[in-house]
Structure formats: C-alpha cells, structure tokens
Amino acid sequence: MRIARFGKDRVGVVLADGVHDVTSVLKALPAHRFPxxxxxxxxxxxxxxxxxxxKAATKSRAVRTxxxxxxxxxxxxxxxxxxxxxxxxxxxxxDKGIHHGNLVAEIHKAGIFLKATSSVVGPGEGVRLVHTxxxxxxxxxxxxxxxxxxxxxxxxxALGHVAGYCIGLxxxxxxxxxxxFRKSPxxxxxxxxxxxxxxxxxxxxxxxxxxxxxxxxxQEANTRDLILGVPQLIAWASSFxxxxxGDVLLTGTPQGVxxxxxxxxxxxxxxRIGTMRIDVSAA
Ligand code: MN
Numbered sequence: 001m002r003i004a005r006f007g008k009d010r011v012g013v014v015l016a017d018g019v020h021d022v023t024s025v026l027k028a029l030p031a032h033r034f035p036x037x038x039x040x041x042x043x044x045x046x047x048x049x050x051x052x053x054x055k056a057a058t059k060s061r062a063v064r065t066x067x068x069x070x071x072x073x074x075x076x077x078x079x080x081x082x083x084x085x086x087x088x089x090x091x092x093x094x095d096k097g098i099h100h101g102n103l104v105a106e107i108h109k110a111g112i113f114l115k116a117t118s119s120v121v122g123p124g125e126g127v128r129l130v131h132t133x134x135x136x137x138x139x140x141x142x143x144x145x146x147x148x149x150x151x152x153x154x155x156x157x158a159l160g161h162v163a164g165y166c167i168g169l170x171x172x173x174x175x176x177x178x179x180x181f182r183k184s185p186x187x188x189x190x191x192x193x194x195x196x197x198x199x200x201x202x203x204x205x206x207x208x209x210x211x212x213x214x215x216x217x218x219q220e221a222n223t224r225d226l227i228l229g230v231p232q233l234i235a236w237a238s239s240f241x242x243x244x245x246g247d248v249l250l251t252g253t254p255q256g257v258x259x260x261x262x263x264x265x266x267x268x269x270x271x272r273i274g275t276m277r278i279d280v281s282a283a
Contacts, residue, residue, distance in 0.1 A: 001050060002274075003164075004194035005069040005122065011042065013053050014194050018060035025052040040074045040246025043147060043163050046197070063193075067124030068276070071166055071195035072145055075117050075248045078189055079237050080141075080170055082110040084252025085225050091255055103227045112237050115170070115250075116184035123192040123276035127171055128283035129262060130185045135174040138260050139253035140211035140219050140268045142204060143168030143191055144230055146247040151238050158234035161243065164197040165204060167270045168250045169211075169278065171260075186283070191248065193276040201272050204230040208271040209254070213264055221254030228252075 002014035011026060012019040028049065029041050042049070083089045089103050121127070129136045147163025169190035173182045183189075201207070210220040223229075228236065233249055260266065262282040269275040 001053070001197045001200065002194045003046070003053070003071060003197070004066070005071055005073060006066045006124070009069070009073075012066075013057045014063065015057060015060065018062045019066045020057035020060050022053045022056040025049055025056050028052060038076045039149070039244040040072055040076070042246075043072060043145060044245035046147060046163055068193045069122035069124060070120045070191040071122070072120070072191060072246050072248060075120060075246050076244045078115040078117055078120065078248050078250065079112050080115055080183070080250040081112055081228065081233055081252035082107060084227050085221055085254040086227060087225070088253065088255040088257075089227065107227055108236075112233070112240070113180050115180055115189055119184045119186060119189040121187045121190055123190055123278045125187065126279040126281055127169070127190060127260070127266075128187045128281050129260070130283045131173055131175075132262060132282050135259045136261070137172045137174065137257050138211055138213065138218065138266055139170040139172060139257055140209055141168045141170055141250045141253050142207060142209060142223050142230075142270060144204070144234070144249040144251060145195055146234075146243045146249065147198070147245050149242065149244050151242045153234055153238040153243070155231040155235040158231035159198065159204070161234060162198045162204075162230070163245065164195040165201050165270075165273055166191050166195050167193070167209075167268050167273055167276055168248070169266070169268060170250050170253060189250075190276075190278055193274050196273050207273075209269065211266060211268040213258065213260060213266050218258045219254050219256035223251070225254065226251060
C-alpha cells in the first residue's frame with residue numbers, strides 16, 4: 001500500500017488511477033493529549049488503518065496535481081548512516097590517503113548521526129537553501145520508516161520492525177561545523193513522495209536508486225551495494241537507542257554527491273517506491 005500526506009494535512013492512498021483522499025479514517029486514531037507520545041500516531045496504527053483506508057479510497061485525483069508532504073508527520077528522530085556505499089566510501093577514504101580500509105570498521109567508527117526533525121519536508125514543499133555562498137549538496141538515500149517499537153533488535157528480526165520505505169534526500173551544507181548542524185536547516189530532509197509499506201517493497205537490499213539535477217543524472221546505484229544493509233543498520237541503531245514507530249532511518253548515499261543552487265530541479269527515483277521532483281530555492 002502507498003500512503004501519502006498531501007495538500008493541507010490530507011492523508012491519501014495512492015493507487016494506479018491516482019491519489020485517493022482517505023483523511024476520514026483518521027477519526028479512528030487515539031486522541032492524544034499532552035504529554036504527546038514519542039511515536040507518530042498514524043504510523044503506529046497503520047496496520048489497523050489499512051482496511052478502512054482501502055474501503056475509503058473511492059475517488060481519485062491525478063498524482064501530478066497533488067502537492068505531497070512528508071509521509072511521516074511527526075518522526076521522533078531522524079537517524080542517518082554516514083557514507084555507506086562501497087564506491088563512495090572508497091572515494092572518501094582515498095581523499096584522506098587511506099587505501100584498502102576495512103569498510104565496515106570505518107563505518108562503525110563514524111556511528112549513526114541525527115538530524116533535527118524540524119528539517120523534514122515533503123517534495124511539494126521544496127528545498128530552501130541557506131548560506132548559498134557555500135556549497136550545498138544533494139544526497140539521495142533509501143529512507144526506512146520504523147513501524148514497531150524496539151531496542152536491541154537482532155538483525156534477523158529487524159525487517160519485522162519496518163512499516164515501509166520512502167525516498168529520502170539528506171541535504172548538506174559543506175563547512176567546518178558539526179555534521180548534524182549542517183544537515184538540519186528547515187527543508188534539508190525531504191521524505192516522499194509517499195510511504196510504500198514493507199510488504200510491497202520486499203527486499204530493501206535490491207533497489208535501484210538515482211537522482212537527476214536539471215535532467216542530468218548525478219547519483220545512480222543499487223541498495224545491494226550498501227555496506228551495512230537495512231537489517232544491520234536497525235540492529236546497530238537499536239543497540240544505542242529505542243526505535244519508535246515513525247522514526248526514520250536514512251541509509252546513506254552512494255557516490256556522485258554534487259552541488260545544487262536556487263532554481264535547480266531535483267528528480268529522485270527509487271525502484272518499487274516511485275519518483276519525486278523537488279524545486280530548489282533560496283530561503
Ligand atoms: Mn547522508
């Protein structure tokens with residue numbers, strides 16, 4: 001199932017004929033009052049909502065007429081893997097004069113980092129660059145949305161904790177500051193165009209992904225080249241902190257990271273998920 005958020009906080013199911021507004025089913029969600037839960041209520045209740053959503057999907061509008069928001073409204077945290085593709089890491093290590101490094105050990109040294117949840121937007125909102133005097137880069141990544149709470153999750157059970165997947169852009173300003181600071185301005189995490197439930201994606205370790213900027217392909221890879229795959233990343237992350245429904249894990253970007261400037265148009269695609277177009281402007 002493909003679940004989208006669009007327009008003014010509408011929730012939709014995306015079918016072959018377009019986007020169906022199923023916002024009415026949200027009435028079934030528990031009414032949360034202060035203090036709010038750490039999870040995203042829609043993602044936490046997705047299993048229960050699937051049948052009512054399917055039933056409510058009776059009238060469609062064309063995908064191209066819809067302004068998509070992030071499919072996750074309230075992620076508790078945005079986790080992100082550092083360089084996690086063989087060729088990209090080899091490039092990065094060669095820049096530092098390191099050759100034939102142990103790639104898994106290099107990644108474990110770097111750890112997983114966090115991005116501000118306020119950086120999240122959907123493709124329809126666009127990326128608004130700050131500090132345009134500096135280089136701002138795109139990073140296309142498979143984004144995993146956690147569906148079930150867990151801590152110390154073994155890799156063999158990790159995929160059972162996944163609600164679904166979407167395309168993620170981990171935008172980055174180059175510079176001397178700490179990484180999460182440079183990756184956390186408003187709009188520097190794009191999630192979309194919709195969440196595809198895990199059952200429809202199947203193996204997250206065999207997906208083509210790519211990003212074009214102004215019609216030229218910049219990054220193109222397959223998730224089979226991830227050094228730490230989705231199960232290993234979930235196991236590693238959950239050995240440090242609890243994962244909650246709606247938490248998002250960006251799995252790392254392949255080789256070919258490059259700059260964008262105001263006026264550029266990015267188009268990102270991941271196999272079995274879809275394609276999203278994102279306008280770049282100045283904040
Ligand atoms: Mn990244």
